[in-house]
């Protein structure tokens with residue numbers, strides 16, 4: 483069925499209340515480890531939500547149509563991926579976007595990348611072995627080690643005025659620990675938004691493989707690139723090894739994380755057989771249909787989404803230069819996440835997520851939620867209508883400037899004895 487090009491409305495504000503969304507209903511538990519009774523000076527509907535990484539945009543109609551078509555078959559029985567058209571759709575997408583291919587038998591699926599990380603770490607590591615990550619890091623990389631009761635080894639990235647690079651001396655020193663067995667590598671990187679260069683990817687791969695460390699390359703953000711940027715799957719640079727597992731999914735790209743479906747490309751036969759023996763193989767038939775449709779029909783929506791996000795990032799860059807010039811921010815290569823060092827303005831010794839929730843009515847995440855090496859930073863989800871973005875930034879700026887003024891006045895006022 484040919485799909486006509488259409489323009490998609492990314493400015494539309496969609497009501498998510500009453501949909502069991504983490505974004506609207508899960509923030510007290512996830513950000514503040516609190517119950518639903520936790521109170522704020524704002525009604526829940528008044529919050530500008532810039533925290534969890536799903537989008538405020540409607541999932542593409544092409545994907546929703548595919549889900550409806552599957553619903554119209556009217557039986558939702560136990561399902562797995564049997565139709566070869568699924569692999570064809572995935573393989574075509576990888577060829578078109580990344581000039582990368584892999585044999586069909588390497589492709590497994592999972593009910594999300596987080597569960598895949600938990601399982602792969604368990605299947606790869608012995609109980610006394612360790613998991614290596616770069617920090618700051620997506621928090622669930624640490625959870626994958628914790629869930630398996632394995633020691634986590636963190637290699638802090640270098641941060642030169644907001645430009646993050648890998649400290650290869652530190653990374654290699656930690657990789658030499660003979661108990662380090664797996665590296666969970668984020669490519670593109672959440673939260674910095676870095677796309678790793680071919681040289682950086684080669685150094686990571688060589689260091690790990692030379693030290694008999696498996697690599698789980700989490701590439702969930704790889705479709706969400708700024709215009710002109712390209713992504714290179716790590717495994718593409720190492721065709722002769724079978725120790726790099728690639729995790730990808732359209733869930734981040736097309737706002738369908740709730741469908742819990744991802745691709746896990748496992749070249750190593752022994753590990754794949756363990757996965758096939760131990761992984762719970764049944765999948766949601768609606769998720770299978772949606773994922774296949776994303777890869778078959780998502781191109782135009784993604785093209786327009788990327789342009790909209792480019793403009794959102796340009797707006798943030800301009801806004802910060804104007805209103806918070808001491809903040810350190812660079813438009814990231816990838817993701818829809820803005821990682822901003824606001825330390826020159828931020829109140830000291832307070833929880834920034836709590837500060838912004840209570841003072842500004844903005845829900846966001848801060849460096850403390852990214853394992854380590856994120857001090858003074860906040861992360862904003864920019865996958866929202868521009869009107870929402872503008873309101874969020876305006877509130878953030880206002881409370882930072884106001885409290886900075888209060889601090890200044892407090893210093894200047896005579897001390898009353």
Ligand SMILES: Cc1ncc(COP(=O)(O)O)c(C/N=C2\CONC2=O)c1O
Pocket residue numbers: 533534535536593594595596597620668672700702731733739742743744
């Ligand atoms: C690097 C990375 N891997 C895996 C996931 C989740 O994969 P899933 O289990 O949904 O397939 C996320 C989602 N990142 C999020 C989700 O909310 N905030 C974040 O930073 C991610 O950023």
